[in-house]
Amino acid sequence: MAKKESRLGVILAHAPNVSAIDEGLKSELSKKGVVVTTLNHLYNWGRSSSIWPMQFGLACCAIEMIATACARYDMARFGAELFRASPRQSDLMIVAGTVTKKMAPQVVRLYNQMPEPKYCITMGACAIAGGPFIDGYNVLRGIDRYIPVDVHLPGCPPRPEALLHGLMQLQKKIESQEIEKTAWYQKGLKREYPVPEFGPRGLIPKFNPEVWQPRAKDNRKERYGEPILIGKKIKAPDLDAETLRRASGGPAK
Amino acid sequence: MIFGAGILKGMLVTLRSFVNSYFKKPDQGGLFTVEYPEKRLVAKERFRNFPFLVYDEKPEDPRCVACDICAKECPPKCITIVRDADAEGRPLKKPALFDIDLSVCMNCGICEEACPFDAIFMDHEFEIAGTERHQSLLYHKEDLLKSNGYFRQIRPSDAALIDARRKEAEDKKKAALKPAAPPEKKE
């Protein structure tokens, strides 16, 4: 169990934004009706409690995303109910569903079109790594091959609560950022990611090495190869012979 | 019919729904929202998210015997098992490595169904979100092992059934061993 906690430590590795104001003094003042804050806190509070996601569903997980926005789970409680149809008006892209190779250039283009500061959540196994469809010839093994991802949310599909949990992780991340250090106020920021092209068997390039590198040791690939085949098929079923067998009432093979 | 009557009728429905949300029970048309981080839905017993491994007493002795059946039956092949060996290199009946790649797992529950040793079950935990996927979403044996007590807690009726079955099998084993013992004594 000790290991587990340390793992959670890895997951929630956003440093809290330490305020310059003494916490005790702050709470003392707030009891008297005086609210003291820093610019950072105010700025991040505003951003993290009004995340506008893009209305962008790809597959099964998109339905759970809609369910999250509906009555039972009500994403509006987090200020994130305003699904914008245009990438120009949104802060967050929830990649909900399988990204196929045919769709990947569009996803990258949409991400490029979003204004800074922008965030990306991959929802569901498919968007993270290809998920159950990982061996398909048209399935991209994770959108993080082309664009940076802030929160990975496993599950197939994740429950709506899990999406809310992921959103809270993102809020924590936003709260840990500081105005002076944030990338989008710096000069020379390059956050346009080149859009891959269609090749004869897949996308060119297969990944963007500045964003993603292959796993050092991939047990799954070593063990099973790809695509997964239980046995290689080299002999087709002979339906004609089967017809004859049935007609003559011979024994089944 | 006057134009607009249908719209008024519809508006009445939304109004009624608005009023009901204050006065009725959730399943009768009342306020339906579950305010997630503070309140949670009661987890259904059969709910399955990701697999975990069960141990009886110590985490060092899991029920898993590294038979590789779940890894073979897993549809997207997200499980990797390496059997443990003792100092002389003879294979032991436990896993040295048991990895589940959560970024591939499709929560289908086939591993749980196929396991002949009641060693792998589906967990209820869903609050797993990582900023990185290669390490934090690859669960090793240490992360997967959970006690039978935990299993009893999340799925009481299934656990009762399985515990009873295991106890019966154990008793049978003991009973089978006992008659074998006396002849030895005679000799």
Add this chain to the structure above:
Amino acid sequence: MKNKTDTPLTEDFDTQTLQINVGPQHPATHGVFRMDLTLDGETVVRLKPVMGYLHRNHEQIAENMTYAASMPYTDRLDYFNSMSNNFGYALAVEKLAGIEVPERADYIRVILAELTRIVNHISVIGFLLNDLGAFFTPLTYAFREREKILDLFEEIAGSRMMCNYFRFGGVKRDLPPGLLERIRTMMDVFPRFLDEFEALLTDNDILCLRCQNVGVLGRELALNAGLSGPMLRASGLGYDIRKVDRYSIYGRFDFKVPVGSKGDVYDRYYVRVLEMRESLKILDQALRQIPSSGDIISRKAAPFLKAPRNFKPPVGEAYGRVESPKGELGFYVVSDGSPQPWRYHVRAPSLINLTVLEDLCIGHKLADAMVILGSIDIVLGEVDH
């Protein structure tokens, strides 16, 4: 700019058609569907659907796996109604291997398939209204009811959407105790909700104006283009596979097949409402008739629950079809006697229903094209499989 100022306004306008692209990322295309539209002003003159943005290689993956391992993948075909997808696949493989299904399992299957139909139709109507511009209110109501049924699914199968509950020769596990009563309670509340929903929508003037006489589909075209499900029935053909094939135990139930008269969007909407009421009728009968105990999986198939790898149907082929909420869902499986199928094909109703999209949209306004697409009821997971 220069050209514009050069041409005097008195001359006849030289109008041009406008080509626009709707999708793959568009709020009204139900996922990653893309339409190549040519417009004359606001009127659609040409429409070409472009798909494949969610082509997940379902068939390739299924051909590389054991028969049972494809079952969870069928859930992800049409992700609104995983239970009916399971049903179709199970039927096809049972035909292939010659497995009988015990009675109680059949009843459980029918109950779940009908619940799925309700889930699907209620969400489709919600989405259709979304496309019409009634943003989110009907959808929220619909999803509220959907959640209640999904709770039942979660209790039965363990997952809200991806149930993976059917097995060849039966179902995975027996129903949890007390579940049938909970389905009853749901059924008591649901008609009231449906009445309310209809009060909100059916007589609504805006809905009538936007939907009636829009996207009219004739009987002959519907049949020739292989349409099925509510689309075909809205065009006036009472063809329901539950009635025709009487697969499983549908022959035992008394229900009607709602049929539309005109084949416009409104008919397609209303046929779905009526189908939900018929589904409730079937549910009611099934709940009364279901045997209180009995096998849930056939003796012949039970050993393969624990060892799916040993399941090797004899050489042959089978085509199993069910009336899924979207239409005729067929599975074509060829076995070569090994643990994985030689050929596995899905006859996806959403894909084939799209054949007539162009015919329906031509001559209508662009905004109507969205409504027509919404009324066809596509799910991209199934269109692209």
Add this chain to the structure above:
Amino acid sequence: MRTEEIRDHLQSLDSSLRLRIVLESLLVENPEDLARAVRALKSSPRLKIDFLSSVTAADYLDFLETVYHFYSVELRIGPVVLRARTRRDDPKIPSLCGLFRSAELQEREAYDMFGIRFEGHPDLRRLFMWDNFEGWPLRKDYVQEDSDVLESQDLAWLEKNSIHVSQELKTRALDLQARGLRADAQRPAAEGPANSGAP
């Protein structure tokens, strides 16, 4: 109606049709006759086939096969299954689009996955994959790419976009190029063939 009866019935309508029974379906021995056979089905007063449900294809290593499932909505008859075989190196089958609109998208799908050219199809393009995709992915001999190994065309693209590539990835790509290989997905060597033995 049993398959034999359907065969005899069809041959009585059009005597030049050569049909053979395969399992519970009718194989049209000469694929050129397919449209004629379907026309006979459509016009037959006893069958009144009016609904083409499914069109699909399969790869049998020696030949490619298309399979059609027909129903009669009016008489509630079905399925009547037709199949036609064609050569693997130059697969051609007459299209049924003129007779049944439902073949339109399904034939495009079969073309996309198996490369069968349906002659007479009004718009035969790939349905799911992009246009410059090479190969027919559902044929049994299709080899897909290894998506973790860069190839020379990837390097050229990355250089054009001035993206830094590590030396390791670069040498591997250049090595493949020097040996004239593509980065193919490898199948596992450990597990043996499933049906390689006796028929």
